[in-house]
Amino acid sequence: MRLATAEIDLSALSYNLKRTKALAPNSKVMAVLKANAYGHGLVTIAQHLHDADAFAVARIDEALALRAGGVTKPIVLLEGFFNQSDVSILLANNFQTIIHDENQLGMLEQAQLDAPIATWLKVDTGMHRLGIAPAQLSAFYQRLKKTENAKPAVYLMTHFPCADDVKNDRTAQQIREFKQLTLNYNEPLCLANSAGILGWRDSHCDWIRPGLMIYGVSPMLHCIGKDHGLKAVMRLTTKVIAIRSILSGEYVGYGGRWQSEKNTQLAIVAMGYGDGYPRHAKHGTPVVIKGERYGIVGSVSMDMITVDIGDNDGMIQVGDDVEMWGRALPVEEVAACADTIPYELLCNITPRVSYEYIE
CATH class of the missing domain: 3.20.20.10 (Alanine racemase)
Known part of the structure; x- marks a missing residue:
């Protein structure tokens, strides 16, 4: 995969x-x-x-x-x-x-x-x-x-x-x-x-x-590119690699910087600052899974990010695609959530990310 x-x-x-x-x-x-x-x-x-x-x-x-x-x-x-x-x-x-x-x-x-x-x-x-x-x-x-x-x-x-x-x-x-x-x-x-x-x-x-x-x-x-009639060229994606259930009051990620206020489920996605994703992306920074937006929780780590998917009920599963930015989620929006600019996010993609060119 x-x-x-x-x-x-x-x-x-x-x-x-x-x-x-x-x-x-x-x-x-x-x-x-x-x-x-x-x-x-x-x-x-x-x-x-x-x-x-x-x-x-x-x-x-x-x-x-x-x-x-x-x-x-x-x-x-x-x-x-x-x-x-x-x-x-x-x-x-x-x-x-x-x-x-x-x-x-x-x-x-x-x-x-x-x-x-x-x-x-x-x-x-x-x-x-x-x-x-x-x-x-x-x-x-x-x-x-x-x-x-x-x-x-x-x-x-x-x-x-x-x-x-x-x-x-x-x-x-x-x-x-x-x-x-x-x-x-x-x-x-x-x-x-x-x-x-x-x-x-x-x-x-x-x-x-x-x-x-x-x-x-x-x-x-x-502004975003769509405001000027432009189309996003890069779509940064990954996969869900695990689904976890946590209880109200439990902490997530390095430093325990996020605490769940309710029983919920987390999707663990294979993306992190080792791929060029901004480490300082705030709680709630969106990702897109199956056409719906969900927010990041906890700290962005080198290889993984946790996403609060709520009462999942089996809708999101291991192996599902996750859009980190692209057609459904402008990179400008992600940059704003990380207090940076889209130039930096695009230029910081690391060599371990695979490239697929689509005609």
Whole structure:
């Protein structure tokens, strides 16, 4: 009996990409596949995003894994490169790179290359993480135009820290400032991440870079993917491995942190933080068994979780499927019950979880 399983719905993936393109019909799509495609499986996801124009990853080993998997579309390194020796690897594998500081620009200029590399110049308009200061744009741009190691087109981009909150005007301010800053540069622009695509139409420029939304999950505050017409791609499931009866007043799990207020039955399910399920999920966090919701009780342990199923009367049995999140239970809801974000839950799936890809 297969236990912890991540079912990946590839038809939902294709649907979400189509939905994304419909929201920004005049923009090219750079699908973000970093962190193992947000826990969905890097290479397989890339192989099924046929209509994406390019892919983005955080680090060079992710990009190399895509090339080893036969992926030929353009690949952009969102963090750029960090060693002089990396520059030749970029050229050999036809990778594109972000340039976000003086160190990277200097290494690119000093490299001995047989051909130029495509570059994306990142401007920090308020994230204050990576990117050059707006006042540096002209100097960096001119140097990229001058060096023979960079292709003639210099893509210009920025990043939003607060686009998930449509009531926060910082994003609108960033959009205005970036467009004003780049007004006299006849180059492709890229502003919108998933939250920008969904919440800020003015950020839809030459390129968009959807991440979380193509996996059917909402990046917006207090929303789920269905609110935007998206379909969940991952369904995390397991099985009931035991049914236990307990009496009123008995304690359950490590630390005895939950005490039953009545005689009841528990379903023990094969899932825990060893599979990537959040250890801090609160009492009452829902799971779905046979189409009905039941609440977690006691502490999440490494391999097992206890679920209060009440007066079961034989309806739930050992071997029954349990949905931890997916089509019937949005991962956004589970994340809220664990005081975290859906990004973390998806990315924390561990290697012992089996993956099943469904066309």
